[in-house]
């Protein structure tokens with residue numbers, strides 16, 4: 001389960017965007033509890049770890065999905 005890096009919420013997050021970052025799958029999520037946004041990166045080969053980056057609150061996402 002993905003955990004919000006802002007408030008540790010680990011329930012259902014709202015998926016805002018999906019795109020490719022080099023070989024990574026990249027997902028932009030919004031936390032329903034604190035409205036914080038974060039990016040979640042997934043390596044499709046599974047050889048590297050998935051990781052989460054904070055993306056600030058209500059400031060990113062200038063481009064609509």
Ligand SMILES: [Zn+2]
Pocket residue numbers: 004005006007008009031032033034035036
């Ligand atoms: Zn949160």
